[in-house]
Amino acid sequence: MTTINPLDLFLWTIRRNEKDVVNLYNALSPVMQLATGGSMLNFGCWDSENRDPISAQENLCSIFAKMAELDSCNNVVDVGSGLSAPAIFWKNKFKNLSIFCININYDQLHYSGPQEKIEFFNSSSTKLPFTENSVDRVLALESSQHFKPFMNFISESKRILSDSGLLVLAIPITMNSSSISKLGILKFTWSSEHYSLDEIREMIISGGFTISDEQLIGNSVYDPLADYYLENRDELKKSILKQYSPYVEKILFRSIQKMKKASEENVIDYVLLKCHL
Numbered sequence: 001m002t003t004i005n006p007l008d009l010f011l012w013t014i015r016r017n018e019k020d021v022v023n024l025y026n027a028l029s030p031v032m033q034l035a036t037g038g039s040m041l042n043f044g045c046w047d048s049e050n051r052d053p054i055s056a057q058e059n060l061c062s063i064f065a066k067m068a069e070l071d072s073c074n075n076v077v078d079v080g081s082g083l084s085a086p087a088i089f090w091k092n093k094f095k096n097l098s099i100f101c102i103n104i105n106y107d108q109l110h111y112s113g114p115q116e117k118i119e120f121f122n123s124s125s126t127k128l129p130f131t132e133n134s135v136d137r138v139l140a141l142e143s144s145q146h147f148k149p150f151m152n153f154i155s156e157s158k159r160i161l162s163d164s165g166l167l168v169l170a171i172p173i174t175m176n177s178s179s180i181s182k183l184g185i186l187k188f189t190w191s192s193e194h195y196s197l198d199e200i201r202e203m204i205i206s207g208g209f210t211i212s213d214e215q216l217i218g219n220s221v222y223d224p225l226a227d228y229y230l231e232n233r234d235e236l237k238k239s240i241l242k243q244y245s246p247y248v249e250k251i252l253f254r255s256i257q258k259m260k261k262a263s264e265e266n267v268i269d270y271v272l273l274k275c276h277l
Contacts, residue, residue, distance in 0.1 A: 034236075035239070036053035038053065038085065039083045040082070042061075045059045067168055067213060079144070101119070104125075106122050138161055155207055173195055174194050175267060197271060211274070211275050212274050212276050214274075240252070
């Protein structure tokens, strides 16, 4: 059984420096894998044809790929690549694409093992190991909420992108009219920066980009994900309790309940952004 000290969990979530994020993901990523049966760590985009976690996660990857125009580029930098499952998904769909996975988490970076046309770099989002004007796309699929300082990531993306390149983000956000106090338990279990939509827009634009496409899809992310967990909690709980103490599942359950309520009250949303230089 995986043992997590509650004090460690609290401190990782409150401080949220790079080491804390690595520790948090190493401790809790298997919860997502147990709950979904796969290796993608995103929330997914759910609809009538994608009603289970894996298909919803792949659907989000497909929507993201279309926004990023991956069918018309040669090389992609996937920043905060997790367990590399999205990169593998994109590589299998776009055969000519070369992908560079960037992750500060060394253990996650090597989870999938060697992959054709995918290279792995143990590096930070704010110090990308590429020369100027050398890549077609910079992607951050549900990862840039962890990047600090966010502006450094934006400036690094601008530096390495070609003139016709794209920066594409999928990121959980708070809504501008909402008080941070309304997050409740999510203030602690949403283990990332709580950027508002206006803050993200301002940093992207001040960093030299133009936002050419913006899609708010929170209703297709949080609500159906929460419904799935609540409807299938008994079975999912059994799987989680094989590796984790009951308090981990209880925190997850309360967080999911609050996530659904926050989404319904328009406290949080989820945005896809396509940005040009």
